[in-house]
Every structure is written in structure tokens, then in C-alpha cells.
Amino acid sequence: MPRVKTRGFSVRAVGDRIFNLTTLAMALVILALLAGLTVELFRHALPSIKAFGFGFLTSTDWDPTTDQYGALPFIYGTAVSSALALLIAVPLALGVALCLSEMAPEWLSRKIGFLVELLAAIPSVVYGLWGIFVAGPWLRDHLDPLLAQYLGFLPLFQGPQVSVSMLTASVILAIMVLPYISAVCTDVFRAVPRSQREAALALGATKWEMVRMAVLPYGVSGVIGAIILGLGRALGETIAVAMVIGNSPQISASLFMPSATLASVIANEFVEATSALNLAALVELGLVLLVFGLALNIAARLLVYGATQRRFQKPA
Amino acid sequence: MADNKMSTRDLRAYFHKVEALHGVTLGFAANRVTAIIGPSGCGKSTLVRCLNRMHEVVPGASCTGQVLLDGEDIYAPAVDPVQVRRRVGMVFQKPTPFPTMSIEDNVAAGLKLNGIAVSRAERDRIVEESLRRAALWDEVKDRLKRPGASLSGGQQQRLCVARALAVEPEVLLMDEPCSALDPISTARIEELLLELKENFTIIIVTHNMQQAARCSDFTAFMYAGDLIEFGETRQIFTTPARRETEDYITGRFG
Numbered sequence: 327m328p329r330v331k332t333r334g335f336s337v338r339a340v341g342d343r344i345f346n347l348t349t350l351a352m353a354l355v356i357l358a359l360l361a362g363l364t365v366e367l368f369r370h371a372l373p374s375i376k377a378f379g380f381g382f383l384t385s386t387d388w389d390p391t392t393d394q395y396g397a398l399p400f401i402y403g404t405a406v407s408s409a410l411a412l413l414i415a416v417p418l419a420l421g422v423a424l425c426l427s428e429m430a431p432e433w434l435s436r437k438i439g440f441l442v443e444l445l446a447a448i449p450s451v452v453y454g455l456w457g458i459f460v461a462g463p464w465l466r467d468h469l470d471p472l473l474a475q476y477l478g479f480l481p482l483f484q485g486p487q488v489s490v491s492m493l494t495a496s497v498i499l500a501i502m503v504l505p506y507i508s509a510v511c512t513d514v515f516r517a518v519p520r521s522q523r524e525a526a527l528a529l530g531a532t533k534w535e536m537v538r539m540a541v542l543p544y545g546v547s548g549v550i551g552a553i554i555l556g557l558g559r560a561l562g563e564t565i566a567v568a569m570v571i572g573n574s575p576q577i578s579a580s581l582f583m584p585s586a587t588l589a590s591v592i593a594n595e596f597v598e599a600t601s602a603l604n605l606a607a608l609v610e611l612g613l614v615l616l617v618f619g620l621a622l623n624i625a626a627r628l629l630v631y632g633a634t635q636r637r638f639q640k641p642a
Numbered sequence: 643m644a645d646n647k648m649s650t651r652d653l654r655a656y657f658h659k660v661e662a663l664h665g666v667t668l669g670f671a672a673n674r675v676t677a678i679i680g681p682s683g684c685g686k687s688t689l690v691r692c693l694n695r696m697h698e699v700v701p702g703a704s705c706t707g708q709v710l711l712d713g714e715d716i717y718a719p720a721v722d723p724v725q726v727r728r729r730v731g732m733v734f735q736k737p738t739p740f741p742t743m744s745i746e747d748n749v750a751a752g753l754k755l756n757g758i759a760v761s762r763a764e765r766d767r768i769v770e771e772s773l774r775r776a777a778l779w780d781e782v783k784d785r786l787k788r789p790g791a792s793l794s795g796g797q798q799q800r801l802c803v804a805r806a807l808a809v810e811p812e813v814l815l816m817d818e819p820c821s822a823l824d825p826i827s828t829a830r831i832e833e834l835l836l837e838l839k840e841n842f843t844i845i846i847v848t849h850n851m852q853q854a855a856r857c858s859d860f861t862a863f864m865y866a867g868d869l870i871e872f873g874e875t876r877q878i879f880t881t882p883a884r885r886e887t888e889d890y891i892t893g894r895f896g
Contacts, residue, residue, distance in 0.1 A: 346787035387785060401801070430699075521736060521738045522740070522741075523699075524699060524738070525697055525734065525738035526751075527727060528727055528731065528732035528734075529728075529751060529805065530725070530727040530755050530809060531752075532723070532755075535754075535755050539740065539751060543741075543742035543743070544741065544742065545728060
């Protein structure tokens with residue numbers, strides 16, 4: 327019998343099926359992990375959910391001594407610090423990315439790009455220390471008085487100026503998310519085809535007009551993706567924020583005041599939780615953070631999807 | 643013979659240290675179609691890209707010599723390349739509509755540049771006129787708000803022609819504009835050339851010798867970075883003076 331016969335078609339089909347099943351199993355593990363995580367969080371948070379119900383999300387009262395727990399100050403702190411961080415970081419990151427992809431010569435672009443990405447390698451506790459000893463006092467002594475003087479009519483910039491505050495936390499967060507956003511945006515802008523840039527230039531566009539006409543519109547979904555990545559980092563960042571935000575469960579209009587975020591309060595109070603209910607409430611905060619992050623990611627995906635479907639059609 | 647709208651004098655182009663054009667001296671007659679033919683890599687595209695200062699956009703690219711537009715050197719130190727490109731428009735090998743813009747926004751893209759303010763009515767007028775000139779109006783007039791990229795390849799290329807015409811250039815450079823198009827679309831672009839030369843000076847790079855023979859008034863044959871022969875198209879294709887030209891147009895090489 328000729329040996330060739332043993333290499334039938336079915337052998338390869340079986341190999342393919344094994345490969346498919348293996349990769350499918352690996353993919354399912356991720357889903358299972360996420361599901362398991364959610365279930366566990368939910369289970370451990372159950373006492374708190376039972377005790378406070380939906381009021382947990384709307385109550386501003388967080389007091390371990392009386393066993394009263396409400397998440398609103400932390401939701402507020404997380405939302406405001408992340409939003410403010412993005413407000414600072416996104417324009418900066420776009421500027422860095424445009425400089426690296428459009429303006430700087432190749433050799434300089436590589437070096438600066440490397441340095442910016444190095445920012446992402448610094449442990450967050452180091453950022454926290456730097457925030458406590460350098461950035462916080464500097465902001466208090468130099469930026470806060472200026473803001474109070476010129477924008478003091480806004481409630482945002484009123485009240486005593488302290489170094490551990492919402493503003494300090496947001497600035498530190500902004501610096502921490504900057505490299506992620508700028509690195510992704512740089513890649514996005516570099517991926518814009520040369521033909522698109524040349525089309526704009528050939529029409530008589532200046533460099534800036536070329537960026538506005540060809541580079542930014544082409545990269546818009548990638549830029550949104552980069553911002554989501556940064557937002558994800560900002561929402562979940564724990565230790566650096568815990569070190570500089572002041573950890574005070576209060577909602578205050580002033581950015582000069584201390585605050586707390588979902589992540590920072592969990593880090594601060596978990597080891598010294600006084601009661602079972604306190605522990606459950608902290609776990610519920612984790613659950614809220616998880617849902618928060620998922621919801622934002624889904625919303626952002628839909629946004630990108632909508633933007634790309636409606637406006638962006640790749641050339642045939 | 644018409645006056646020269648553009649001309650080059652000892653134009654040499656470089657990519658880093660490599661010389662891609664070895665001193666080209668050539669005139670382009672006003673309101674005529676001049677075709678540049680030659681085998682791949684002979685410097686045709688590089689030559690036309692020097693004519694609107696697009697060559698220097700590529701990192702490491704540079705050139706020496708003169709390029710005159712109405713007698714003025716566009717490489718003079720005081721000249722802003724952005725202004726040159728407004729006067730010397732360009733259509734590329736592959737259609738390059740802006741994918742996020744509608745058909746009409748694509749055509750009007752150049753109008754927004756350099757702070758030129760045009761009224762809504764004026765803009766609409768220019769869009770229509772440019773699309774008519776590019777022989778695309780009848781096909782797209784009912785869907786001006788649709789994405790430019792929703793058009794077929796041939797329509798996209800004519801959209802790019804309309805976009806280039808909307809800013810009223812004096813010279814139109816076309817770098818193998820039909821190489822990605824089917825024969826029907828190619829024929830439309832060629833018809834277009836004959837109409838457009840009434841108002842514009844056209845310089846077209848092509849691989850297709852029949853195309854050069856059909857629609858150009860003058861033809862330049864290039865080989866390996868040198869201008870081998872230049873003359874009236876009929877003369878180049880019937881009685882070429884140089885052996886290399888004859889070999890190329892009869893298909894003996896290239």
C-alpha cells in the first residue's frame with residue numbers, strides 16, 4: 327500500500343478542530359474570569375446591597391463608626407478626577423502625538439517617543455510620592471493662587487488651598503495617562519496613508535491644514551480609542567490617587583478640596599475595615615467601579631462604531 | 643507653438659544622495675497637454691512632483707536647478723510652496739478622496755484653505771462647476787451629501803480632478819491618473835483632458851503609450867533619469883529622432 331495514502335484530508339481537519347477548540351477554550355476562560363469576578367464581587371457585596379439597596383448609590387454618608395455607607399462621594403470623586411485628568415491630558419497628548427508624527431524629524435521623534443513611553447513605566451507609587459512632595463506643594467503655592475485670583479468667581483476655585491486635593495490628584499492622573507493616549511495617537515496618526523496627506527498638501531494646504539483635513543478625520547476613531555484607554559487607566563488608578571487626593575468622603579464644588587475615589591477608598595480602608603458591613607460596602611464600591619468601567623467602555627465603543635459607520639467609509 | 647507656461651532648467655532631483663533626475667531641461671506649453679512617458683523608475687513621477695514642490699515632502703528628498711512658472715522660479719527662497727501648490731494642482735495615481743467627507747465637501751476641500759472665505763452660494767456654484775468640468779456632475783448631482791468614498795474608482799478619480807480644479811489652478815499635473823481605472827473610466831478621463839486644456843495647462847505622466855498618443859500635444863520620453871527626447875506627439879510617435887525612443891514606443895523594451 328502506498329504510504330502517501332496516510333496523509334488524508336481528515337487528518338488535517340482533525341488538527342484544525344483541535345486547534346479551534348483550544349483557542350475557543352482560551353477565549354472562554356477570559357469570559358469565565360470576568361463572570362466569576364462579577365459573581366464573587368456581588369456575593370461579597372450582598373450584605374451591603376441588602377442593607378442599603380439603591381440608596382447606596384445616592385447617599386453621601388460614609389461613616390464606618392455608625393455603619394452607614396453611601397457611595398456617591400466616591401462616584402463623584404472618580405468621575406471628576408478622571409474627567410479633569412482627561413481634560414488636561416488629551417490636548418497635551420494630541421499635541422505630543424502630532425509633534426511626533428508630523429513635525430519632528432525621524433531621529434528626534436523616536437527619542438521623544440521613547441521618553442514619553444518611559445513615563446508609563448514609572449510605578450504609580452512613585453508618582454504618588456512625587457505628588458506628595460513636589461507636585462502638590464507646587465500646585466498649592468503657584469497654580470492655585472493664580473486660579474483663585476483669575477477664576478475665583480467660579481465655585482471650582484474657591485476655598486482654602488491645600489496640597490492634597492482633587493486638583494492635585496487630577497494633575498497626577500493626567501501625567502500618568504498621558505503616555506498611553508499619546509503613544510496610541512502617535513501610532514494612529516502615523517498610520518494615516520501618505521496619499522491622504524499628499525492629497526491635502528497638493529491642494530495647497532499648510533501643515534496644520536493638512537492635519538485638520540487629512541490626519542485628524544482619518545484617525546478619529548483611533549483617537550477616541552486612545553482616550554478610552556486613558557480613561558480606563560484614570561478610573562482605576564489607585565495608589566497614586568490615594569496618596570494625593572486627601573481621602574475625604576465629601577462632595578465639594580471646589581477643586582482645591584480633598585476628595586476620594588472608588589479605588590482610593592478601597593485601598594485606604596480595606597485592611598482596617600471595622601465591620602462585616604464595612605467590608606461588604608467596600609466590595610460594593612468595587613462592583614460599582616467595575617460596572618462604571620464596563621458601561622463607559624461600551625458607551626465609547628458604540629460612539630466609535632457610530633462615528634465610523636456614519637462618516638467613515640474606506641476607499642473601495 | 644504656444645508659449646511655455648512652465649519650464650525646467652537643469653532640474654536634478656535627489657533621494658538622500660541618490661540622483662534620480664540628471665538635469666532635465668524642458669518646457670510645457672500653455673493650454674496644451676504634455677505627456678511624459680518612459681519605463682518604470684525613469685523619473686517621470688519625480689519630475690512632475692518637482693513641478694509643484696511635492697517632491698520635497700518625502701523625507702530625504704531634495705532637488706536643484708530651476709522650475710519656472712510664468713518665468714518665476716518656484717524654488718526661489720522667498721516662494722512659499724503652499725502658494726505654488728495652489729497654482730499647480732495635482733491628481734495622483736490612485737484616487738485619494740477624503741474618506742470622512744461627502745462628495746461636495748471633497749470638491750470644496752481646497753476652498754477652505756488659507757482662509758479663503760466663500761459664501762454658501764458661491765461654494766455651491768464652484769462645486770457644481772468643478773464637477774461639471776470633471777464630467778461627474780450628472781452622475782452625482784442627486785447624492786452630493788453621500789461619502790466621496792462611496793463612488794466607484796473611476797468616479798473617485800474624477801472627483802479628485804474636480805477637487806483639484808475647484809481651487810482654480812493654472813497647471814494641472816496628473817501622475818498616471820488612469821493606472822487604477824478600467825478602460826471606460828480611462829476614456830472619460832482622456833476626453834476630459836481635451837476639454838480641460840482650454841483653460842488649463844496639463845502635464846500627464848503615463849505608462850500607456852496609446853494614451854499619450856491619443857490625448858497629448860507634446861510628448862517627453864524619459865529614460866533612467868534623463869530626458870531622451872521631447873517634441874510634438876505626432877513626431878515622437880511617427881518619426882522619433884532617437885533610437886531609444888523608437889525602441890520604447892515600438893515595445894522593444896520597457
